[in-house]
Amino acid sequence: MSRALFVIDVQNDFTEGGALGVDGGAAVAAGVTELLSRHRGEYDLVVASRDWHSAENDNGGHFAVDAEPDFVDTWPPHCVAGTDGAEYHPALDTELVDVHIRKGQGVPAYSIFEGTDDAGDTISEVLTSHGVTDIDMVGIATDYCVRASTLDALEHGQHVRVFTDLIAGVADASSAAALAELGHAGAEIAESTVLDEAGR
Known part of the structure; x- marks a missing residue:
């Protein structure tokens, strides 16, 4: 058995003060670093993803240009490649990350499985x-x-745990619905304290 930690989009634009900042985002960044400081040895691989959108276009309709964003399918510009907003939140210790995935390069992309690493490999290949x-x-x-x-990880055949103490959502209702959906799909909904209680 080989275990990976996926750190999804812990970026400045998605944390407090960013273009699409969510409440609790900075705490997630710090919490992930704390988790890895105690449990890095229990992960064979740590992967972090980032939105890395193009500045030259609307990224396949992902950025609202001619109308107000609906915050469902269209969004204000965010995580534009090379900007501070696209960088990892400073509380996330990227020295503990093995693989960096960039997604949304000119197209809408929500899943880490839609991105590639620096060598051009997909996360499935990794x-x-x-x-x-x-x-x-x-x-x-x-x-x-x-x-x-x-x-997508479940579809790929992985066993997945979502740590509810190290995630932050756009809205309470949709976040609760998402967790219910993920649990129904086969993900284990837990807190990261399970690592302290039972190791792997």
């Missing part, structure tokens, strides 16, 4: 090459990119 069978999921936002990434 997981296969490392023999990963189990994934713990943390990050932002519960009701969008964490949800999409978890569903």
Whole structure:
């Protein structure tokens, strides 16, 4: 059994003060670093994703240009490649990350499975090459990119745990609905304290 930690989109634009900041985002960044400081050895692979949108276009309709964003399918510009908003939140210790995935380069992308690493490999290829069978999921936002990434991981055949103390969502109702959906789809909904209680 090989276990990975997926850190989804813990970026400045998705944390407090950012273009699409969510409440609790900075706490997620700090909490993930704390988790890894205590349990890094229990993960064979740590993967972090980032939205990395193009500045030259509307990213396949993802950015609202000619109308107000609906905050469902269209959004204000965010996480534009090379800007401070696209960088990881400073409380996230990226020295503890093995693989960096960029997604949404000119197109809408919510799931980590839609991105590639620096070598151009998909996350599916990375997981296969490392023999990963189990994934713990943390990050932002519960009701969008964490949800999409978890569903795709389950589809990929992984056993997935979502740590509810290390995620933050856009809205309470949609985040609760997302967690219910993920549980129904086969994900284990837990808190990261399970690592303290029983190790892996």
